[in-house]
Amino acid sequence: xxxxxxxxxxxxxxxxxxxxxxxxxxxxxxxxxxxxxxxxxxxxxxxxxxxxxxxxxxxxxxxxxxxxxxxxxxxxxxxxxxxxxxxxxxxxxxxxxxxxxxxxxxxxxxxxx
Amino acid sequence: xxxxxxxxxxxxxxxxxxxxxxxxxxxxxxxxxxxxxxxxxxxxxxxxxxxxxxxxxxxxxxxxxxxxxxxxxxxxxxxxxxxxxxxxxxxxxxxxxxxxxxxxxxxxxxxxxxxx
Numbered sequence: 001x002x003x004x005x006x007x008x009x010x011x012x013x014x015x016x017x018x019x020x021x022x023x024x025x026x027x028x029x030x031x032x033x034x035x036x037x038x039x040x041x042x043x044x045x046x047x048x049x050x051x052x053x054x055x056x057x058x059x060x061x062x063x064x065x066x067x068x069x070x071x072x073x074x075x076x077x078x079x080x081x082x083x084x085x086x087x088x089x090x091x092x093x094x095x096x097x098x099x100x101x102x103x104x105x106x107x108x109x110x111x112x113x
Numbered sequence: 114x115x116x117x118x119x120x121x122x123x124x125x126x127x128x129x130x131x132x133x134x135x136x137x138x139x140x141x142x143x144x145x146x147x148x149x150x151x152x153x154x155x156x157x158x159x160x161x162x163x164x165x166x167x168x169x170x171x172x173x174x175x176x177x178x179x180x181x182x183x184x185x186x187x188x189x190x191x192x193x194x195x196x197x198x199x200x201x202x203x204x205x206x207x208x209x210x211x212x213x214x215x216x217x218x219x220x221x222x223x224x225x226x227x228x229x
Binding site: 004034036041042043044045046049089091100101102103104105106 | 117144146148153154155156157158161169171172201203205217218219220221222223
C-alpha cells in the first residue's frame with residue numbers, strides 16, 4: 001500500500017538552530033513533492049514544491065531536498081524562530097491518485113527562545 | 114479578496130442526520146477537494162473534482178457525498194451512513210486537477226463537525 005511517513009514525535013529546537021524534518025514514502029512514483037505548514041485549527045498553507053528532477057529547492061530560510069532513489073525528502077528551516085512553531089506536512093501525488101495530493105501526518109515543530 | 118470560504122465553522126449533528134458543509138472558491142480553480150483530519154492525524158482525501166459535473170472518490174468516501182454543479186462550489190454531505198463523522202473538514206482547490214504541473218493546493222479555514 002502507499003504510505004507517506006513523517007516523524008511522529010515532536011521536534012523541539014532552540015531558536016537560531018536549524019530544524020530538519022523528514023518525509024519518507026513508499027509505493028509512490030511522484031512527479032513532485034510539496035511541503036505545507038499548518039497552525040492549530042487552521043487550514044494548511046503551501047510552502048514549497050520540488051519536482052522529481054530537482055535535487056534541492058530554496059526559499060528564504062527554507063530548503064527542501066528530494067531523493068527519489070531513497071524515496072525521501074528533507075525539509076530544513078535555518079535560523080529558526082519561535083514563529084516557525086507549527087505542524088509541517090509533506091504531500092505528494094501520482095497517477096494512482098489522479099494526482100490529488102495525499103498528505104503525511106505531519107511533524108510538530110516547537111522552537112523555543 | 115480571493116480565497117476559499119467554508120461554512121459553517123462549527124456544526125453539531127445528531128445521530129442519524131445528514132449535514133452539508135459548504136465550500137465556495139473565487140480563485141477560478143478547476144479542481145476542488147475535500148479532506149478530513151482527525152486530531153493528531155494527517156489529512157485524508159474524501160472526494161475530489163477535476164472539473165464541473167465530475168468527481169472521484171478518495172480514500173475514505175464511504176458515508177459522504179458531493180456535487181459539482183458549479184465551478185465555484187463543491188458542497189460535502191455527511192450522511193447518516195458515516196459512523197464516525199466527528200472531525201475537522203478541509204476544503205481545497207487548485208488550478209488544475211491533473212497535477213502534472215505540480216499544482217499548489219489552497220485550503221479553506223476548515224469546518225468542525227461534532228456528533229451529539
